[in-house]
Every structure is written in structure tokens, then in C-alpha cells.
Amino acid sequence: MGSAKDNGAIWATAKNQSSTASSLNAVKDSLQRGQSTIDVALAAGDTITDLLGKMKEKALAASDTSLNTASFNALKADFESLRDQITKAATNAKFTGVSIADGTTTKLTFLANADGSGFTVTAKTLSLDGLGLTAASTFTDAATAKTMITTVTSALGTATNKLASLGTNSTGLDTHLTFVGKLQDSLDAGVGNLVDADLAKESAKLQSLQTKQQLGIQALSIANQASSSILSLFR
Template sequence: MSSILTNNGAMVALQTLKSVNKNLEMTQNAISTGKDVATAKDNSAVWAISKVMESDVQGFNAIKDSLALGESTVAVARNASETVTDLLTQMKEKIVAAQEDNVDRGKINDDVTALRDQIASVVGAAQFNGLNLVDGSAGTASILSSLDRDSSGAVNSSSISVASQDLSIGGYTAKGVLAGSGGATTDNDVAGFTMDKAGGSGDIVIDSSTDNFEVGDSVSIRVGDQDVSYTIQASDLDPSGTYDDAYTDAFVAVGLKNQVDALGITGVAVDYDSGSPNTLSFTTGTATAGADADQDITVTAQFTNAGSGGLGALSSIDVSTDAGAAAALGTIETLIDTSIDAAAAFGSAQGRIETQQDFVSKLTDSFKSGIGSMVDADMEETSARLQALQVQQQLATQSLSIANQAPQSILSLFR
């Protein structure tokens, strides 16, 4: 039966053409984006899984940066430990030479002292981004190493712990000998204050009446961005045999004042008061021109306790005498073992970090491959599908055209 009101053939052809056009649009989108699942409407379950995995990939990229920072920090500490080991080995060579009676022990002792100062310099400079793992101040450093996702979707972070090693010769402590005034804030190891450029003042009090100075102890002062320090010598102690804090404190105060004066900081003056306790009084506003006359000045003081660090025994090494040279030989062996243990510990930690870096890199690549297998389009298959759909579109269009012309044949029945 033919009808001019209902063209079933045209309706079938139209639905076929719509279906072909829809599939063709999806194929063209896959070619444009490179993905079979580009949005949640394409496949909500696969899209959701891929987005979770993509967020993990971004997290692991951040972990790569954390591991790189941690690896660099540990590498600096390891290099410093190895350098200290080399310097201690050189020192051992000097100490062994000092065992002979017919050598100039004074000159050898000077070499030992120079090596000790170099060790202190290496330890002080061995920091990366402000973190020093060899001066005994850092404790344990935690390096972010992984993100762990369990079956419920909860995420926890993992870290690699790196214990610091104390290769310092002296540790920082207040020891009760320092006090700052002039609006000072004082913590466990630093006394200080800030002076206004227009005219300010403050005092650094040096008072060892409660905790006696020892040979090798030192006090350092920073004025603005410049440092000076004074180290206690045997001659600074009271020759009477009974410790007199005022006697020793005077040497420290005067020594520090002379060094601060030598800095020549414009707009800052320091005076010495020999009263009990010994006091250094700082004032600003003493000049109207110069590099430092137009800025506030911060003054801080810090005490170094000789012999309190991991290599503190270096402070007592003195090969200028036969007895000192003999004692130093046993001491240096212990110190070399300490530095070797530190280098080995950092080497082990660095190796672990590098292994984790390699694992995270491979894990990230695996995640990316997994995401790609779920959402990326197979371009060979998509190309073949495009060709087929284009032919289907042409055929469906031709079929619809034929179906639309069918009612025209009915007119011939009425001629």
C-alpha cells in the first residue's frame, strides 16, 4: 500500500542518516581530540577513573621535584663528609709526623690548626637551600617520596627520613654568657636587638660568671650583614689559677670591639664598658651619609661552645708537645671513623633517594600508559571507521532522496 501521508521508507532512511551522522560526529571528535573518551558523557566510568589517575600523575610530578631537592641536599652533605674525611686524613699525616722528636712541632701544629679551620669552613658551608645536615642543627630531614592510594581511595604520603650527622667542632648555645637589650628578643642561642637608623642603642652583655669560658670557646657578633668573632685563648684565662669571669670577659669584649671598629660601618658606633658585667654598647645615628646611615641595623651575638660538636675533640688537638702529639694520634682515629660513618650514612640515603626517583619516574610512565589505553583513540581504527561512515553517509543520503521521491510515482495513477 502506498500513502501520500506516511512515507515509511523516508522515515527509515532519515533515522539511518541520523545514526550515521551521529557516529561520524563522534569519530571526527576522536580525531580532533585524539581521545575516545574526552568528556564524562562519552563514558562516565572510564572518564572518572582516568581523572583520578591523572591527578595522581600530577602528584608524582611534584614528588619528583621533592626527591630532586632532597637528593641535592643529601649530595651536598655527602660531599662535605667526604671532604672532611680527606682533611682529617691529611691531619693524621701531620700528627704522625709530629711523633718524631727531631721535627718542628710548632709548624706542624700550625698546619693542624689550618686544617681544623678548613674543616669548620666546610661544615659551615655545606647547606642546600638553607638546610645543613652536617653541622648538628637539622635533626632528621623528611623527604616526600610517594603517594599511596588504598582500595578505598584514601591517599597517604610517604617520606624518606635522613638523619643529620654532627661534624661540627663547636655547637651553639647561650651558656648564660650573653644578653641583648634595646628591645631585644633572646632565644636559646642568640641575643640581639635592632636599632633605628635615626638614632638607636642597644647592649651586648658578656658575663661568664655562671658558666665559665673554656679555651676554644668563642663569641661571634653580626652587625648588619658583617660578622666578627673572638676565640678564647689560654692567655685570656686568669693567671692566678682561679677562674675570674671579669678578667676573661674583658678580653672577649675588647677583642670584639676592636674587630667591629675595623669593619668601618657608617652610622654605627660601639663603646666598651669595663664594669661588671663587661658590656658593648652600640648606637646608630652617628653619621648622616654613607651606605649604612639610611637603614636600621640589627646586632646579634652567638656563643660557640668548643668541643660540643661531633668533631669537638679537634679543639683539644695540640701537637706542639710530645704528650699532645701522642694523645692526638688516638683522637684523630676516632674522628676519622666519625666522618667516614657520616659519609656512609649520607651515601646510603642518597642511593635510596635515587632509587625512589627512578621508581617514581617509571611509575608515572606506567600511569600515563594506562590512562592512554583507556581514553586515547586508536587512530588507525578511527581512520578506517571514518572512511566507512563517510560512505554510509553518502548511501543514507541517497536512500533518503529516493524515499522522498517515491510519492511522486503516485501521480501517474491519476493521469
């Protein structure tokens, strides 16, 4: 089947299915980009939860009223350094310049189907302000260190919940990407079946014509032989 002239209905159906299958490449690219964007955010989130855990340890240690000033100040400096690393982790959580962890966007929508419908992922801010902390979060004595334990524990819970939500989105993208791949394979197979079916018909037609041609040649040969036999009677 080379063109619409061969079989208009089958040609149109095959072309439509082929076009849809081809357009799904863009969908798969978009979904894969979504996967990578979430994966980067999840990796940053793992780092951030580890940092929060260490911050909690420092705050707990600093809440010990028996510490001397030097030890307390060392714990305070460590706490603040860990806090600043959270900002760096959230800021660097970008894929192709896009982040769903640094608070610069509220959601991203990736292509989901050939009709242009989308798969929306809600951003989860993992920067300090998104976790209930600030760039100035610290402690100045044992009492404020004790209070900071509660604050950091809350931030850790917030981060964990946000990562769980991103994990669910990641699973959803994986599942849909698998579906799109199978759909594309089915469409390609469908186009092949349509073309093969049409080729089978054309092959049958050709065989029929060849048979008729052979029968015609045989009939002509028989007729020629009969004519020769009749003519011989008059010799």
C-alpha cells in the same frame, strides 16, 4: 572525552590518574632536593676526610721527639689550621639553607609518594664535635701529639662510616626517584589509553550513524525512483 557527561566512569578514572601523575611532580622535586642536600654533605665529607688525613700526618710528624721547637710549632699551627677548616666545611655544607652535616638537624623527610608519605634521611654530623674532636683539639708536645694520632684516626673512621651511610641514602633516593618517574609515565600512559579507548568507541558510533544516514539516503533515493516508475505507468 571532554567531560563527565561523555562517559562518567572513564572520565573519573582518567581524572584521578591524571591528578596523581601531576602530584608526582612535587614528589620528584622533593626527592631531587634531597639528592642535592646529600650531595652537598658528601662533598663536604670528602673534604673533611682529606683534612683529617692531613691532621693525622701533622700529629705523627709532631710526635717525633727529635724535632726542634720551631719545627714542632709549625706542625702544631698547621694541625690547628686544618682543624678549623673542618668547622668551615661542615658549616658551609648547605643546600637551600639546609644541612644534614653541621649538627643543626637530626633528620629530614622528603616526599616519597603522592599520598604524602616520606623518605627520611638521618643527618650525619660532620662538625668537630660530631667526630669526637673539639675546637680546642691540639697537641703541646710529642707525647700529646702521639695521643692525638689515635684521636684523629678515630675521627676519620667515624667520618667514613657517616659518609657511607649518606651514600646509602643517596642511592635509595636515586632508586626511588627513578621509580617515581616510571610510575608517572605509566599513569600518563594509562590516562591516554582510557581516553583513546573512549574516542575509539565514539568513532565507532559516529561511523555507525554515518552508515545509517547513507543507507537512509539511498533508501529514499530508491523509493523516489520507484515512485517515479509507478507514476509513469499512468501517463
